[in-house]
Amino acid sequence: MIKRGFTLVETFVVIAISVVALIALVNLFLIFNTTYGNQQAFMAAAGSAGGAMNAFEAAIMPADHVLASHSFSGTTYSSGATVLVLSIPAADGSGNIIAGVEDYIVFYSSSAKLYRLTQAGAGSTRISGLKELSSTLNSISYTYDNADFTKVTNVTADIVTQAQFKQQIVQSHLNEQIYLRNLPLSP
Numbered sequence: 178m179i180k181r182g183f184t185l186v187e188t189f190v191v192i193a194i195s196v197v198a199l200i201a202l203v204n205l206f207l208i209f210n211t212t213y214g215n216q217q218a219f220m221a222a223a224g225s226a227g228g229a230m231n232a233f234e235a236a237i238m239p240a241d242h243v244l245a246s247h248s249f250s251g252t253t254y255s256s257g258a259t260v261l262v263l264s265i266p267a268a269d270g271s272g273n274i275i276a277g278v279e280d281y282i283v284f285y286s287s288s289a290k291l292y293r294l295t296q297a298g299a300g301s302t303r304i305s306g307l308k309e310l311s312s313t314l315n316s317i318s319y320t321y322d323n324a325d326f327t328k329v330t331n332v333t334a335d336i337v338t339q340a341q342f343k344q345q346i347v348q349s350h351l352n353e354q355i356y357l358r359n360l361p362l363s364p
Contacts, residue, residue, distance in 0.1 A: 225312070240263040244256060257319075263282045292307055319335075
């Protein structure tokens with residue numbers, strides 16, 4: 178009776194196939210990991226820019242005025258290329274405008290963070306407080322259709338956010354012109 182085992186050549190072939198399969202699996206894992214990391218960085222940058230632009234729209238569209246400056250709890254913010262101060266009519270829980278009451282909102286940045294500070298008037302449904310809108314800010318700029326803030330009818334917001342995965346930087350750039358509600362009515 179002859180006992181048959183694996184020959185040395187067969188053993189090397191099996192080991193070689195196993196090594197090739199293992200290398201393929203490791204490469205697949207590394208490619209997936211890189212793609213996932215890049216997608217996470219893209220989502221962070223794009224989501225941050227989109228969320229900030231939505232906040233701009235929600236504040237600018239109902240605003241009556243861009244203010245030259247306003248004091249929030251003792252700190253004065255002045256509108257300019259990187260700061261936006263707005264005056265918005267306060268509304269009650271039914272959505273009715275409260276006569277003579279204003280809410281104030283300022284958008285400003287510090288380092289790589291973008292903030293919205295809200296100061297709600299008496300009876301307003303808006304909530305006073307500070308909210309971080311982005312932690313991936315690269316740059317922010319506001320341009321106005323008039324140098325006189327009392328005559329501004331639209332604001333162009335330009336935001337660039339960025340996130341990094343390993344050595345790759347992913348950026349998102351959004352630019353939008355948003356009109357205030359203070360437009361004069363046509364005759």
